[in-house]
Amino acid sequence: MNEKVASWRSVLRLWIDRLNSVAALICHGLLVIITTITVAQVFLRFALNSPTSWSEEVALLCLIWFGLLAVAIGIRRHEHVAITFFRDLLPGPLATALDVLAQLAMGYFMFTVMLHAGDLIKLVGVQVLPASSLPKSLLYLPTIVGGTLGTLNAAANLLLGDIAPEPLDSTETSNAN
Template identity: 30%
Template sequence: MIKALRLIYRWVNKLIELICILILLFLVVITSQQVLMRFIFNRPASWGEELSIILLIWFGYLGIIIGLRDDKHISISFLVNKFPEKVKKLVDILGRLLIAWFSLLMFQHGLQIVKLDAIREMPATGIPASYVSFALVITGLLILIESVLKIFIPTTDTLRK
């Protein structure tokens, strides 16, 4: 069971990292194309800025998952480090429960926003607006899973081996 969980965990994390790399690559290409078209040819593409915004939103949300996984998020460690070990563990669990609760809210409200955005399209690209708001749903779900894993398996190194 733990072997299958480890495999899924690694696969999902590699997929998130790959998607972030591809998004960053597309952002560089699209932004370069926009600059070239605007300042050299004086004919900016209408879709470039909108697509860059969509990609940046997804990049930011997926980056949150990576930051949480690697414990790179902001924390009040200078205060917590003064506590005894048992209190540190309790504060860590409470923090992760709070993150899990918030991610559950992100997931639930993200679903509602996706439903509302299903009828709208982005003006320049025609991309459904729900594709943008779906980032909330995916991020909320993956943060919830990551938080629960970190509560029950304090170090995810067990899954990363």
């Protein structure tokens, strides 16, 4: 039985980490797009006095996608802002319980975001963004994608026992200074 559980956990860890790697690659690509569009827009506006009308909308759209994917990836990697002062004062079992509660709260929040995203998409219907003529629903679609990934990451952290990040040891903190 333990071999089956270990096998199941390793498969889950492999797939969730692959999914997050793909999301991270998408985030890297989005940053390149945002930077390229912004630099091009600044050059066109100030050097050639011929700005584009669509660049701000497309950069904003990419930024929204980037933000929601990055939040979801951060759940898996435990890279969110956390106040660990109180948790570190607690004895081991209580600290672990607090970490489980934090994962449950993040998972619930991301599930709620995902759940209500469809309402936003229905609300905008077939509207388009004025400058780029892209569907306005593209602004709200990342809430479904990011919410789903965030929910999956919180669930995976709980199922795999990846609850709290490893504390820095004294050699790492002294090397950072």
